């Protein structure tokens with residue numbers, strides 16, 4: 001009977017796309033801590049290939065934390081990307097590796113965000129561009145609502161480093177316990193920050209963070225273009241966040257900077273810090289009933305489904321479709 005089951009499972013197996021996930025000429029060699037230290041330098045500004053390589057190494061360390069300090073080759077990150085893509089149906093390199101497959105399945109949503117290199121790198125680049133909007137004092141308190149793997153906290157670490165703050169205070173909130181625990185372990189090991197397990201739509205969670213003004217806030221809990229905002233917790237998180245920390249958010253650099261939503265009648269709302277990301281006047285229909293449309297990143301408004309376009313070439317063509325799943 002087991003043999004029949006095995007045979008049936010083997011029939012579902014397919015191989016991931018051929019060839020490296022990223023152009024070998026673009027992939028930056030070295031370990032994750034090494035690349036992170038090289039990029040988090042005062043005045044430094046990482047380019048797309050460096051950020052793409054950083055994301056791939058970070059994904060590798062998230063799945064294989066025991067190999068965090070190793071020089072992770074393009075072959076190794078390509079193998080992992082392939083295993084991730086084939087986590088449901090299986091492939092040769094997942095055969096007999098049930099523990100790894102379960103991990104990829106349980107952390108699938110968080111990893112899916114990270115592995116969409118063009119969109120993730122676009123968000124990280126927008127974070128880098130926020131440098132001119134951050135009041136660089138002695139400290140740097142950064143928060144990330146819906147932290148997932150913690151990749152945007154890594155982006156905040158680069159931003160703080162760029163501003164000359166070597167030891168920022170970075171905190172994420174993630175409501176899925178296994179994801180929060182894994183992200184927390186990884187970011188702690190890298191000396192980047194911490195991730196708390198909790199609900200970012202509840203104001204009480206914000207009491208856990210240090211006092212003082214918030215330098216940077218990332219919140220990528222948005223649905224894809226055309227879907228109503230209530231499908232994801234973005235507006236509920238903003239409501240709780242501003243209720244809890246409103247007076248500490250006056251000079252905060254938000255990423256995204258604003259969100260545009262539209263209803264069936266063609267009425268537009270711009271959700272931005274000045275209206276607590278609740279819409280223009282709070283008088284009419286609640287923002288959560290509007291459909292997601294555009295985001296503002298690095299001073300540019302663009303449709304959410306076009307985020308990542310400038311970085312599309314970071315993924316080899318065969319991998320673009322299977323890894324492009326953020327929005």
Ligand SMILES: C[S@@+](CC[C@H](N)C(=O)[O-])C[C@H]1O[C@@H](n2cnc3c(N)ncnc32)[C@H](O)[C@@H]1O
Pocket residue numbers: 109110113114144145146147148149150151152173174175176179198199200201220221222233
């Ligand atoms: C779209 S993902 C983004 C993850 C990460 N920030 C990134 O950019 O890759 C949204 C994350 O928010 C988490 N999340 C959803 N609702 C939440 C809530 N109420 N409180 C905390 N986290 C939440 C999800 O589990 C998911 O990991």
